[in-house]
Amino acid sequence: MSLNRSEKEAVINEVSGLAAKAQTLVIAEYRGITVADMTKLRSTARSQGVSLSVLKNTLARRAVTGTSFDVVADQMTGPLIYGFSEDAVAAAKVVADFAKTNDKLVIRAGAYGGKALDVNGVKALASIPSKEVLLSQFLGLLQSPVARTARVLAALAEKRGEAAAA
Known part of the structure; x- marks a missing residue:
């Protein structure tokens, strides 16, 4: 047609x-x-x-x-x-x-x-990957250094707390 x-x-x-x-x-x-x-x-x-x-x-x-x-x-x-x-x-x-x-x-x-x-x-x-997946991967990369720094500081504070208690 x-x-x-x-x-x-x-x-x-x-x-x-x-x-x-x-x-x-x-x-x-x-x-x-x-x-x-x-x-x-x-x-x-x-x-x-x-x-x-x-x-x-x-x-x-x-x-x-x-x-x-x-x-x-x-x-x-x-x-x-x-x-x-x-x-x-x-x-x-x-x-x-x-x-x-x-x-x-x-x-x-x-x-x-x-x-x-x-x-x-x-x-x-x-x-x-789709836009959403790429954005979540990027956000994970941005959060990674902050999370590592927080863990190191928490471990350091815990270690100092143990040293002060002894």
Whole structure:
């Protein structure tokens, strides 16, 4: 079913809006995936804040023209699913995790920070811990010296207390 001109413009505007807010785009070929698996992928993506869309490639190319995702316009051929995310790693993580369990989903390319990513680049981006995990690790590093100093001072005070009691 073909779209009329106003419907195409609406799709382009919607995808352009997604691209303007997103940090990451992941493109994957979905040929042969069952409807049930695709529904599961979409549900997982939605819960992670990733917008997954099956788009006409010409409309997708027009929508990303002039954005940081323009670098992967040449990869937009064939039956593709497009994943946009505001979180830098969410789209890559959702698609890569699903591709591990379903060999029919083939990661084609991605873009982050105005740079095109190949399959290995998308997988590397997916392996980065989430923002919350990185912040908790950073907080642990900041607390470590303070906690060590407190333990040393407590041990020193305990030792002086034992020396004074004797």
